[in-house]
Amino acid sequence: MxxxxxxxxxxxxxxxxxxxxxxxxxxxxxxxxxxxxxxIQVLSIPEFEGLRKKIKEMPANMALKLQYRIVATAxxxxxxxxxxxxxxxxxxxxxxxxxxAAVVGMxxxxxxxxxxxxxxxxxxxxxTMGAALELLML
Numbered sequence: 001m002x003x004x005x006x007x008x009x010x011x012x013x014x015x016x017x018x019x020x021x022x023x024x025x026x027x028x029x030x031x032x033x034x035x036x037x038x039x040i041q042v043l044s045i046p047e048f049e050g051l052r053k054k055i056k057e058m059p060a061n062m063a064l065k066l067q068y069r070i071v072a073t074a075x076x077x078x079x080x081x082x083x084x085x086x087x088x089x090x091x092x093x094x095x096x097x098x099x100x101a102a103v104v105g106m107x108x109x110x111x112x113x114x115x116x117x118x119x120x121x122x123x124x125x126x127x128t129m130g131a132a133l134e135l136l137m138l
Contacts (some may be wrong), residue, residue, distance in 0.1 A: 002105030007115060009100055014092055015084040016101060018042070022110050023079055032087060033074040038117055040095045041070075052053065065078065067091035087112070 002022060010016050018026075022042070035041040043051065055066045058108040073094075077085045087097065096114040104111045104118065113121075 001103050001107055001112050003107070004105045006103045008103050010087070010092070011084075013101055014087050014089060015080075016087060016103070016112065017083045018079065018085060018103060018110065020083060022103070022105065023083055026110070029073050029078040032085065032091065032112075033071075034091060034094055035111055037121070038095060038114070039104075040091050040097070040112040042112065043108075046078070047108055054088055068116055083118055 004019070004021075006019055008018075009014050019037065026042065026044050030045060031041075031043045033041050033043070033048075052071055055063050055071065057063075058066070073091060075088055075091070079085050092098075095112065096117060097112065098114070100115050102113040102115045102118040104113060
């Protein structure tokens with residue numbers, strides 16, 4: 001399980017260090033791709049394959065949208081000796097990543113966010129949050 005939030009710099013070559021605890025769980029190589037929201041998802045290869053399989057089982061019109069967003073943008077990466085991964089320019093642009101990023105553990109995946117977008121998203125209490133809290137009976 002991935003959890004925790006760190007703030008990390010993105011260097012001029014588009015590389016970012018993932019926390020060691022995340023790299024250990026992800027393995028020697030893993031997948032980065034566009035996220036469900038305005039972020040980048042980082043998934044172990046088995047987790048990505050499970051997601052890909054679930055997408056293929058969806059109705060065609062839904063599956064196609066998710067395939068374009070998640071499968072078509074997926075890249076297998078391996079950290080270098082300093083623990084850095086290179087994020088392709090198209091993924092950095094899609095997530096609005098520039099100099100710093102929030103690296104967020106999200107249970108079965110890791111997300112990489114533009115730090116300002118992440119802080120804005122988590123500080124916003126909307127109807128969805130209220131409904132979710134009701135379902136949890138909090």
